[in-house]
Amino acid sequence: xxxxxxxxxxxxxxxxxxxxxxxxxxxxxxxxxxxxxxxxxxxxxxxxxxxxxxxxxxxxxxxxxxxxxxxxxxxxxxxxxxxxxxxxxxxxxxxxxxxxxxxxxx
Amino acid sequence: xxxxxxxxxxxxxxxxxxxxxxxxxxxxxxxxxxxxxxxxxxxxxxxxxxxxxxxxxxxxxxxxxxxxxxxxxxxxxxxxxxxxxxxxxxxxxxxxxxxxxxxxxxxxxxxxxxxxxxxxxxxxxxxxxxxxxxxxxxxxxxxxxxxxxxxxxxxxxxxxxxxxxxxxxxxxxxxxxxxxxxxxxxxxxxxxxxxxxxxxxxxxxxxxx
Numbered sequence: 001x002x003x004x005x006x007x008x009x010x011x012x013x014x015x016x017x018x019x020x021x022x023x024x025x026x027x028x029x030x031x032x033x034x035x036x037x038x039x040x041x042x043x044x045x046x047x048x049x050x051x052x053x054x055x056x057x058x059x060x061x062x063x064x065x066x067x068x069x070x071x072x073x074x075x076x077x078x079x080x081x082x083x084x085x086x087x088x089x090x091x092x093x094x095x096x097x098x099x100x101x102x103x104x105x106x
Numbered sequence: 107x108x109x110x111x112x113x114x115x116x117x118x119x120x121x122x123x124x125x126x127x128x129x130x131x132x133x134x135x136x137x138x139x140x141x142x143x144x145x146x147x148x149x150x151x152x153x154x155x156x157x158x159x160x161x162x163x164x165x166x167x168x169x170x171x172x173x174x175x176x177x178x179x180x181x182x183x184x185x186x187x188x189x190x191x192x193x194x195x196x197x198x199x200x201x202x203x204x205x206x207x208x209x210x211x212x213x214x215x216x217x218x219x220x221x222x223x224x225x226x227x228x229x230x231x232x233x234x235x236x237x238x239x240x241x242x243x244x245x246x247x248x249x250x251x252x253x254x255x256x257x258x259x260x261x262x263x264x265x266x267x268x269x270x271x272x273x274x275x276x277x278x279x280x281x282x283x284x285x286x287x288x289x290x291x292x293x294x295x296x297x298x299x300x301x302x303x304x305x306x307x308x309x310x311x312x313x314x315x
Contacts, residue, residue: 016194018194019187019190020191021188021191024184024187024188024191025184027184027187028181028183031180032177032180035173035176035177035180038309038313039169042309042312042313042314043169043313052313053314056309057306057309057310059309060305060308060309063305064305064306067183067298067301067302067305068298068302070187071183071184071187071294071301072294072295072298073190073291081129081132084136085132091140092139092140092143095143095147096143096147096150099147099150100154103154104154
């Protein structure tokens with residue numbers, strides 16, 4: 001409905017930055033390296049049980065950020081998407097922390 | 107493509123809004139994140155309560171198969187991201203080839219998953235089986251969550267694969283092209299979400315020992 005008010009025909013073409021094949025390939029290389037690290041830490045650092053879980057989750061989080069930033073184009077996207085994702089993440093972390101506190105104090 | 111009439115009704119059905127379409131996809135992805143997020147919280151609580159049983163059970167899972175599937179999904183994420191680059195540059199044929207590669211990789215993922223699940227089911231670890239019923243409570247919970255979460259994830263893989271097939275079909279028909287590739291972008295976003303969830307599932311189930 002509101003389309004005709006502020007719709008400029010050329011807008012859609014101008015705002016899109018095209019990510020290069022090379023950038024996508026480098027992203028994959030980084031992700032594979034992180035996967036390798038997380039498997040090695042888990043298999044060979046088995047005696048450091050708690051440390052390896054924390055490390056695995058940290059590496060997973062880095063991988064997720066890399067996927068979102070490069071593959072999901074957040075790098076070139078409007079800032080509103082990043083803010084919305086941050087909101088969802090904060091919501092989820094809040095639920096997790098509250099639940100964890102509840103169970104750890106039993 | 108456009109008729110030279112110089113007059114198009116505001117809502118005659120010919121206008122698209124790529125931005126709104128993408129925003130809609132993201133909002134849907136947030137609901138998916140919270141769906142799996144809830145399950146991760148369930149996992150966390152049961153793991154806090156059954157720490158040793160979870161560690162013990164995770165040895166039953168095959169780290170090699172898990173790692174191979176992680177690599178398969180990461181590569182498929184790259185190919186679908188590249189297919190968007192290709193369609194933006196107007197190279198429909200390359201875009202279709204990259205989408206088809208992604209589709210094949212999703213099939214590889216499901217085949218590996220099939221062998222993993224069959225070996226677990228062969229050992230009687232599927233909820234409801236006799237061996238499963240005799241497991242200690244903590245281990246039973248681990249395998250229940252394993253089958254439920256990887257099963258829900260596999261369902262998402264299947265939905266994603268169907269979506270990618272639709273994109274290939276519509277790109278072939280010329281409905282998706284360098285001026286209108288929202289469908290490719292949204293399929294890509296969905297596929298990356300499936301990848302993101304696996305990035306967490308993999309260490310939490312396979313690598314916790």
